[in-house]
Amino acid sequence: MSNTKVGAVADERPEPPTAGLTIVPRSGRFRWVPVVIVLFLAAMLTESVLLNPRFEWPLVASYFFSPAILHGLATTVWLTVLCMTLGIALGIVIAVSRMSDIPIVSGFARLYIWFFRGTPILVQLIFWYNLAALFPELGFGIPFTGITFFQANTNHIVTPVTAAILGLALNEGAYMAEIVRAGISSVDDGQNEAARALGMTRLKAMRRIILPQAMRVIIPPTGNETIGMLKMTSLVSVIALSDLLYTAQSIYSRTFETIPLLLVCCCWYLLLTSVLSVIQGRIEAHYGRGIVRAGG
Template identity: 60%
Template sequence: MSNEHAIAASPSGDAAARDVASAHTPFRYGQLILWIVVGAVVVNFAWIVANNENFGWPVVGQYFFDPTVVQGLYVSLGLTVIAMALGIALGLVLAVARMSSDPLASTLSAWFVWFFRGTPLLVQLIFWYNMSTLFPTLSIAIPFGPTLASWDTNSVITPMTAAIAGLALNEAAYMAEIIRGGLLSVDRGQAETAEAFGMTRMRALWRIIIPQAMRSIVPPTGNQLISMIKATSLVSVIAMADLLYSVQSIYNRTFEIIPMLLVAVIWYLLITSILNVGQGYIERYYSRGERRTGGAAQGAKPAAAAVAGEASH
């Protein structure tokens, strides 16, 4: 066996090949110069921004941990968690219904996705907030029959419930398509194999299909979570005291518009940066099987073994 084949066959063959390749890679002076130029531009811009008094950095530091701002931050985070949880749960139901062979379930799911993806979120929030204009009372009744219970709409649709309903239903429409795409990415043979082992369709979905689909579902879901953090700023138009509404209430008193907007921007950037790191860990967790087996084709055998293991239980 030649030396080249010996290196390739050894466990460290890939690392050795990369070392040999890197040893013969010429040093790129043009790339170094480009990095220096870009670094100089970035540092210069940061210096200009830091020394520009019009940004009001002392005001930013003064109000960054202001109780009103922190309370608004808690509201934004709470809305994000609740709306995403409801959106993912409802989106999963809609995705399964959309893929169902039942025409009624598939049609209703398609209509839901069409409506809530086709109208702006801001418009949906305003409609929810003004629900009492359309329906002064909300009631539970038998169709064309007696009313069983009724409530005043204003007592039910508060700014909080309007925000949660608008954000969650809008998110559910997007999550339904994300989850459906992830489920479609799993080889149909997995479900057929599970059924051949005697597993019910629902058990195969939860224990076999969804875990494999997570690799395709997690990245866009992380993007949706980050988008949801920013989308909560829209609830300020319905007098919901989120982060943006809180900084607006302060600069309406102090007229420090730019510094207070910077407070909100920095908080949003901090939160999204943390979420990006968490998303990276989750993506690596769900892709560990692919890295371990060296690809989807080699991962077919472990997947089949998982089906057999689940069926035995």
């Protein structure tokens, strides 16, 4: 009897308003209009770039693999790799310190992030380059005792290379600290509790449990930061470090071939950022494999 009532109630349910209606796809009558506009603009841009003799493309090709340009390119690449590696390592330390239960440690981490994110990177580079104006001598010893174990001339230590590494790496460490902290926070607290229940120390749990799971969140912004670091290295030209841009500037200051040399820089930067984008995509796919399978 109850089954009959349930069936009757089910049969009496009102039909949805769209029942019996025929779905007609939207007319594509004007879909060709934006395509034509884009093709038209692309043709105009291509003509103005390729056929304009002032771009001097043959001269660009002649400089593209010149020894001086390749030497500057090598400086840009190794500076990017080194500063990004130091920035990531420093960012992990600062992120863990900021999440510490010790107020002095977390306060220092917050102060570090506040300062290096709050001041322009160009100002930081110039500051490190002129550090000798504040401290003519750099030393290491016991504070307030006058005992010094090591002392040297600041200009001998803080060269343009050292200033570039300090400025870029310390600045990147502040941004990476926030990225790593966001990644760690995205991992469920139960993972940390389970690791502690298994007898793992906090450092071991962070290294084996938390960070591997946080990589899925950390990798995409880290890839963007790496691409940004590659372009940010061009700022070291203001402290006379022979990177790609500084080398190009040195050449066109003698030959007055400004546009061709700047185009050479643009082409190399575009090529390198494209390679980094492909690598970033591969790494993201690697760490996102579990998510893809779960979603499929």
